[in-house]
Amino acid sequence: MGDTSDVAAKPEGSERARTRGQARVGYLGPPGTFSQQAAREYAPAAHHVALGDIAGVVAAAETGAVEEAIVPLENSTEGAVTVTTDLLVHRTELKIRREVVVPIHHCLLTEPDVALEDVEVVYSHPQAIAQCRGYLEHHLPGAEAVASLSTVSAVHDMQAAGRASAAISSRRAAEVLGASVRASGIEDIPGNRTRFVVLGREDHQPTERDKTSICFDFSADGPGTLHGVLSELADRRINMHKIESRPAKSSLGQYVFLIDMEGHREDPVVAEALESIRARASSFKILGSYPQASDPAP
Template identity: 50%
Template sequence: RQELVLPVEHCLLVRPGMQAADVKVLLSHPQALGQCRRFVERCFPKAEIVAALSTAAAVEEMMARENAAAIATRRAADLYAAEILARDIQDRSDNLTRFVVLAETDHPPTGNDKTSLAFSFADDRPGLLVRALEEFSSRGINLTKVESRPTKERLGEYIFLLDLAGHRSEKTVAEALEVVEAQASFFRIFGAYPRYMESA
């Protein structure tokens, strides 16, 4: 029921006894792969890159594969008895990752909140997404994140993930969500929670 932004140090993990020269496959969550892009390009330009659902899942899969390495945290190395070949491999020393803690019920409105949701459409027609997004824009609701992910059910079918500034119980936000839900074939609100506030 809140948004957290935490520093994350990425490491290169392998099965015990394995060397960097043995690595043919590199696994990690897409976010971690992106945060370590320069390291990956410099040290493993020919490795097959495999996206995992999480960095922990990448380490678990890596431990079951030959010639594989994973990008994850020191904690993941400890949990899976993996060996750390390199530390602090992220491109930026001030690397931060956003996490959202969700619960069965929303956090009460604070006046500085976010709401996270996902939706998709049954068909693929020009302007469907634009019309949905205009419901927020026309009400002065800022979208802080918009992502699309393949549904993996049909080629060209996507699910849209949004974070918006505001609590879903606010009148304008609730109105926009109601209209988008009516337009969508799939619609889910993950929750409303206080925005992360950076300490002074």
């Protein structure tokens, strides 16, 4: 399970538990992932629990095995992490209570005795492979890219491959697992960042700088249907940070729309807009209100 503790969580509010260092925060492991980095930045005094996949991280928070779950939601280069998005839309009732933005710097790792010209396969998480595609095409054009469960799992896969291999992972993973860093900063686009969200049973109380996330769909398509929802925000001068869509999974051509907007669901103007959107939609869900994260330096 990674760097966990046997101390049982107490049934107190997660905000107070985290402050006192008693909360358990689940993340996508194993230790050394960017998810662990996000968990440490969010709650450095908490017990960080490594779990095998994103669905398992969410399930741990649902069952109470951890008080909170931190999961990747979107990357500035590759967009939405669809596994997380679909869990929020279709499966879990957990709420977004915080967000953490982490700069992502990838390294190319090998075993110490492997020559780069001999590398036949490169392991990493699919998002990391996509973020470094240009580097791979230029420097390792003959190598096969193979998906791993995480960037740290990629190092384990590389070490167990039995042939000349490399992994895209972090410098921290190289230190932990004894791999050699052959190149650093191999992401194709400078300023690469991943936005993580913290999930819990309740979202965050209002601050003076909040964001609210919602999702909704329509049972019938028609001209201006989505425009009508957007007008509820525009008419009230509510700034929309993001809009995207995902398949509704009910039938071909049906989509769920997701919006991030400025403000807290308890703000009177935002609350009024949310009720108007709810009235227009066939299904509607508030994913959470939470403080806006500051954007860290690259």
